[in-house]
Amino acid sequence: MNKRLLFLINPNAGKGEIRAKALDVIDLFVREGYEVTVHTTQRRWEIPDLLRERAGGFDRIVCSGGDGTLNETINGLLACENRPPLGYIPAGTVNDFASSLGIPKTIPEAAAIAVDGAPYACDIGLFGGRAFSYIAAFGAFTDVSYQTPQQVKNWLGRAAYILEGIKRLPGIQPWPMRLVCDGRELAGEFLFGMITNSTSVGGFAVGERIGVSMNDGLLEVVLVRQLQSHAERQRVINALLEGELDPDFVTVTKARRVEVFSDQPRPWTLDGEFGGEVEHVVIEVLPSAIQVLTDPALAAEGGRASAGPDLIRAPKFSGKSTQGYHISAL
Ligand SMILES: Nc1ncnc2c1ncn2[C@@H]1O[C@H](COP(=O)(O)OP(=O)(O)OP(=O)(O)O)[C@@H](O)[C@H]1O
Numbered sequence: 387m388n389k390r391l392l393f394l395i396n397p398n399a400g401k402g403e404i405r406a407k408a409l410d411v412i413d414l415f416v417r418e419g420y421e422v423t424v425h426t427t428q429r430r431w432e433i434p435d436l437l438r439e440r441a442g443g444f445d446r447i448v449c450s451g452g453d454g455t456l457n458e459t460i461n462g463l464l465a466c467e468n469r470p471p472l473g474y475i476p477a478g479t480v481n482d483f484a485s486s487l488g489i490p491k492t493i494p495e496a497a498a499i500a501v502d503g504a505p506y507a508c509d510i511g512l513f514g515g516r517a518f519s520y521i522a523a524f525g526a527f528t529d530v531s532y533q534t535p536q537q538v539k540n541w542l543g544r545a546a547y548i549l550e551g552i553k554r555l556p557g558i559q560p561w562p563m564r565l566v567c568d569g570r571e572l573a574g575e576f577l578f579g580m581i582t583n584s585t586s587v588g589g590f591a592v593g594e595r596i597g598v599s600m601n602d603g604l605l606e607v608v609l610v611r612q613l614q615s616h617a618e619r620q621r622v623i624n625a626l627l628e629g630e631l632d633p634d635f636v637t638v639t640k641a642r643r644v645e646v647f648s649d650q651p652r653p654w655t656l657d658g659e660f661g662g663e664v665e666h667v668v669i670e671v672l673p674s675a676i677q678v679l680t681d682p683a684l685a686a687e688g689g690r691a692s693a694g695p696d697l698i699r700a701p702k703f704s705g706k707s708t709q710g711y712h713i714s715a716l
Pocket residue numbers: 396397398399400401427428429430431432451452453454455456458477478479480481539658659
């Protein structure tokens with residue numbers, strides 16, 4: 387009997403490039419011996435319901451879309467007892483998850499990996515029970531990804547996110563928060579915070595040099611403290627433009643479980659989409675929860691070496707600067 391593949395397509399993701407290429411992709415899947423079922427998404431949050439009901443009947447799930455589509459697919463798969471391996475054809479604007487996992491960005495190459503790639507057991511984050519594949523974030527820039535106009539994203543790519551974020555710096559208010567990271571408490575007034583499972587955020591390779599792995603069973607926590615003066619803001623902007631994070635204002639750590647307390651319900655973003663407003667939430671990692679198909683060489687590597695949870699670092703973005711990254715203690 388033929389192997390069965392469910393191909394989920396968000397036709398509206400990114401510039402809609404998949405529309406012109408879907409037939410070639412389906413043709414490739416058929417040539418590789420799959421009986422293909424195609425579903426084009428019709429509305430938000432449709433994929434999890436569909437997968438809960440039907441994923442068990444397939445040998446492979448492939449989704450095409452941006453980070454939001456992938457997030458919905460992962461949420462659906464987590465609800466299934468038997469989770470088929472997941473192929474991902476990135477078709478969004480930035481595609482952080484794909485960058486982190488070494489999944490090619492062109493549709494034909496990604497489609498080939500979706501059928502011929504090797505499975506990589508990827509950690510998944512849980513935010514109050516809802517899955518995220520690469521980021522849960524609060525504060526200053528968290529609405530950037532879903533409020534930056536699509537045209538600007540298409541035109542500028544990742545630079546759109548950082549520019550939109552910098553534009554807002556002068557007007558933003560810090561939030562009083564307390565985060566308990568595997569029992570260690572971090573309290574203060576934070577402009578921004580993110581809990582990630584990714585080497586790439588907003589298109590910037592934040593993790594490569596601090597040894598982030600997507601299957602080390604750990605989430606990375608990045609917190610940006612309140613900036614008191616114009617000079618401090620300028621310092622942070624300059625560091626960002628140099629491709630760095632300033633260790634005096636940015637704390638980085640790792641944890642399996644992060645419990646967050648805030649003064650009032652605050653909005654969060656999950657994988658670039660609005661994630662709801664919460665006053666208290668538990669964020670934890672589900673180690674090796676989803677088998678994602680990726681480059682066999684990367685999968686064989688078993689993920690990059692991971693820094694221990696005790697190291698607190700200001701990671702260096704992959705940028706122009708040649709300086710090393712900084713290490714500081716809490
Ligand atoms: N037919 C549809 N109509 C409206 N929204 C849809 C439809 N199909 C899917 N969606 C929703 O569109 C949202 C955005 O999709 P996605 O994130 O995949 O693309 P994108 O925003 O272009 O990419 P990125 O977030 O990487 O920039 C998803 O949350 C999904 O639920």
